[in-house]
Amino acid sequence: MNILVVGAGGREHALCWAIAASPLTDTLYCAPGNAGIAQVATCLEIAAGDIEGIVAACDTQDIDFVVIGPEGPLVAGLADALIAAGIKVFGPTAAAAILEGSKGFMKDLCAKYGIPTAAYGRFTDAAKAKAFSAKTGAPIVVKADGLAAGKGVVIAPTVEAANTAVDDILGGQFGSAGAELVIEEFLEGEEASLFALCDGEQVLPLAGAQDHKRVGDGDTGPNTGGMGAYSPAPILDAAMAERVMAEIIRPTVAAMAAEGRRFQGVLYAGLMIGADGPKLIEYNVRFGDPETQVLMARLRSDLVPALLACADGQLAHVDLRWKDEAALCVVMAANGYPGAYEIGSVIRGLATADALDGVTVFHAGTATQDAETVATGGRVLGVTALGQGVADAQRRAYTAVDVIDWPGGFCRRDIGWRAVER
Secondary structure, rough: EEEEEEEOOHHHHHHHHHHHHOOOEEEEEEEEEOHHHOOOOOOOOOOOOOHHHHHHHHHHOOEEEEEEEEEHHHHHHHHHHHHHHOEEEEEOOOHHHHHHHHHHHHHHHHHOOOOOOOOOEEEOOHHHHHHHHHHHOOOOOEOOOOOOOOOEEEEEEOOOHHOOOOOOOOOOHHHHHHHEEEEEEOOOEEEEEEEEEEOOOEEEEEEEEEEEEEEEEEEEEEEOOOEEEOOOOOOOOOOOOOOHHHHHHHHHHHHHHOOOOOOOOEEEEEEEEOOOEEEEEEEEEEOOHHHHHHHHHHHHHHHHHHHHHHOOOOHHOOOOOOOOOOOEEEEEEEEEOOOOOOOOOOOOOHHHHOOOOOOEEEEOOEEOOOOEEEEEEOOOEEEEEEEEEEEHHHHHHHHHHHHHHHOOOOOOOOOOHHHHHO
């Protein structure tokens, strides 16, 4: 079949890499893709948010199945438009994608259906938000309600810092995404992520992973879209993963169905695992980035039948197998990220790094100019390695990082530290 992947990041490169290996794939396209994706798929110069352009391309290229990567097009209704055009799609409708599109909606759903999460309040008025922060005390978490590319969350160590975050968010720091905000109690514990495929009723858990959101070593500095990840996450052992499925993910899928928002696609639960067990921090309605890179590196089964089963309501007939090895991804970002960063710097040594044993270099913000690979985004590469454990995967990944010649970029040097410490 002809398959189109929508998106241009490291997540989409990892998905294309896995989909291209399937015997079910005849021709693989990606819109718009990047320099790495172009090695495994035909890239179409169509923006991920160009809904009309993507629907038209499906007709032109005789596309049988579309896999949507980023959250923006999902929240904007790309899946709805494709379904209306008679095209099979992996990804939730806009009515279901609101789970990520509005943090307030997600929190209200949890409250209504008894899904464990942090205590919270929703606000459009700065004075009321600040009063809530003063009553709750610090540390406290302030979040823009809408999509903010992973950067709309402030963990405020003091009430004064929370008040500044309230003013910034309601003052337009994140545009319309910050027209409303959510303030939550700060949860103690260890963060992890669990992914599950959903067909509207059935749920199939994928492997767990642990992301590193802060830009600096030792989990310091501002939040980013993700500076690295590894899988499996020791904190998410089989017993804990089943608790998450039983207490959080399955009840959410049932709740969404009861609300008339049937969820089909992948549900990505960001979790805090503390003394009282798992609590939901947030939901994403798409594969994570950089978690997808480590999940695809570990996946032994063919991905395409599982994605099709989500679209067809046939997930009960699917099983997935995983490699025993651990996988670890180090994100290389442009200097200055997550603030202002330069684009256009040349990256060399990618083929040498990619040829190392167990290593795959996934591209995110890259393009080809004059036969050179250049940086075009903030997060640019996802250097991913398999190993006999997290420490071995970490060693291999950083060996590959050190082969890459890119003065215009940087990375954290401690990805996987929690697992290695154990």
